[in-house]
Amino acid sequence: MSNQDLSAYSGIWCVGEVRHGKLAPTIFEILTAGGQIAAALGQKLSVVLIGSGLGPWTKEVIEAGADQVYLIDHSSLEQFVDEAYAKALTDLVNQEKPRALFLPASTIGRSLAGRAAVMLKTGAAADLTDLSAASGSNGFEKGTLLATRPSYGGNILATLVNTRSRPEIYTIRPMVFPRSPKDSTRTGVVRNITVDPATWNLRTKFIAFQAESSNEIDIGSADKIVSGGRGLGKAEGFETVRSLAKALSAAVGASRAAVDSGWIPYKHQVGITGRTVRPKLYVACGVSGQVQHLAGMGQSEVIVAINKDPECPMMKLASFSIEADLYEFIPAAVKELQKHQS
Amino acid sequence: MPLNIVVCIKQTPATGSVSIDPQTGDISKEGISYAISPFDEYALEEGLRLKERFPGGATLALTMGAVRAEEILREAIARGVDGVYHLCDEAFDGSDTFATSYILSQGIRKIEEERKIKIDLVICAKQTNDGDTGQVGPGLAAWLDWPNTAYVKKVEQVTDTLLRVHRMMEDGTDILEIQRPALISVVKEINEPRLPSLKGKMAAKKAVIPRWGASDIKADPALIGLKGSLVEIAKRQSPPKRAGGLKIGGATIEEKAKIFVDKLRELKLL
């Protein structure tokens, strides 16, 4: 459908997320992914930040690799509103014509990518776990971006290309790419973009934010997760799971069976109807490893299974399988870990 | 206050049944079973609950899909929707999220014309279980030029002009007010789906389901199907299988715990 002049589009943009006065660390992962592409194509690497009070973050993202930082800073952009952020971003894209946009595959990134793509009449793909620029030798024109993502609950890896529209838009799964290293000698250009949201005819109003009462680590950004399943047998079982999580500085996950039993809130659920995680360490306690659960964590680097049943799928695929009653093993492991720490 | 609602649903392969045919590199047709995408059940349920909370409107289900996708529309009837629409045309085949969201937007316009009503709310699920993109909802809102909110876990309030919704964020809950007409994508936490009633099942069996093709919804041929799609699938692969790992032995539980901790230390995971 496209009758765009694709060659007019140049530059790699990484869109960061500033929420409640904090820069989400996913930007550093995206700078790694985007930085590889910018280097391969010989194009400029930019960061785009939308929000309010963004000044403090420019130095950090320049040190992490950005050649240029666009700041769309306005008091009425403090909170994420789909329409407003999409308008801010797409206006800037239309003006600057970048080749590709990378966003975190977070709530904000995924919402924004879908709306912005249609506004820009361009293609988007979600939740990449791998990304490269074609070298020209494998059937794709040199410089074509090859974007790989799991689909069908992780049963299939699909490689996607967009040769028809610009900018290409991709969201990147958190915790897949390493964070880009800091170099305090780097310099970059800051571009302040003036906007006037009052003229945008916005139909959505932000009312309030209710923080999660707990100060637990969120499983979406955790590099270690300890999960509990039906094998816990009771709600109090999560106290045992939490004790191991605490000793490992890990977040707490759960199977659907545990969530449906009312032992732990839904946001901890890992799996096809829960959340997808890819930590460095995933410890499954009393989780049998049904396909719907594996869809959410099968890509974890190291999987440890603690289970009474050596024949269950989780024990079969785990990097380390421990045949034991979790109520006996976990306290012993916690003790051992404390020994190690002191 | 009544709402006219369209719920967008999709028939997808049950996740566990999908694999790659090593010969063709395509999705294997063998042993595949289809059902309503699990997330869509929550979207459908929310459409029905909103009708019960604010009576007087209609809750309708819309799908784009092959002939067999009619089954999920019958399922929607069995659960209590007031009408169903099937966008079904070979010209739609191969649509990516860009083309799909366009086709659905045309379908919604056609429903408004056909029923002589204004749609106030479109409900999508957070994502499907096959494509997993979550892009169709926000994209559809952009085609309609309506406001949208994704990851909605509660519809707190509905007035003549707006909806107040709760959005599930990684760090808590955002509360937003969004003017009608609007689109929301909902998460599983929003409700507990009902089972179809016996009466509903009877109605579903008898229903004659209209099928609309590209020309019925006045779709621009340049924007649909493979031709209208911007992202192509270049290659499909099975993910590398995980080899089973090490069984941690040890005579006592303490010994097992020690080996476990040693392994984590070796891998620099502590």
Ligand SMILES: Cc1cc2nc3c(=O)[nH]c(=O)nc-3n(C[C@H](O)[C@H](O)[C@H](O)COP(=O)(O)OP(=O)(O)OC[C@H]3O[C@@H](n4cnc5c(N)ncnc54)[C@H](O)[C@@H]3O)c2cc1C
């Ligand atoms: C459409 C659909 C979507 C789904 N989505 C999800 C999803 O997102 N996430 C998800 O997790 N599931 C999902 N499920 C459910 C999934 O199929 C399984 O039912 C669920 O994952 C099982 O959870 P579990 O492993 O905790 O329980 P079980 O399968 O019952 O396993 C319990 C395990 O605990 C072990 N055990 C028992 N006691 C002990 C003990 N004292 N010490 C050590 N081990 C012990 C047992 O040996 C067993 O292996 C979905 C299902 C459907 C149909």
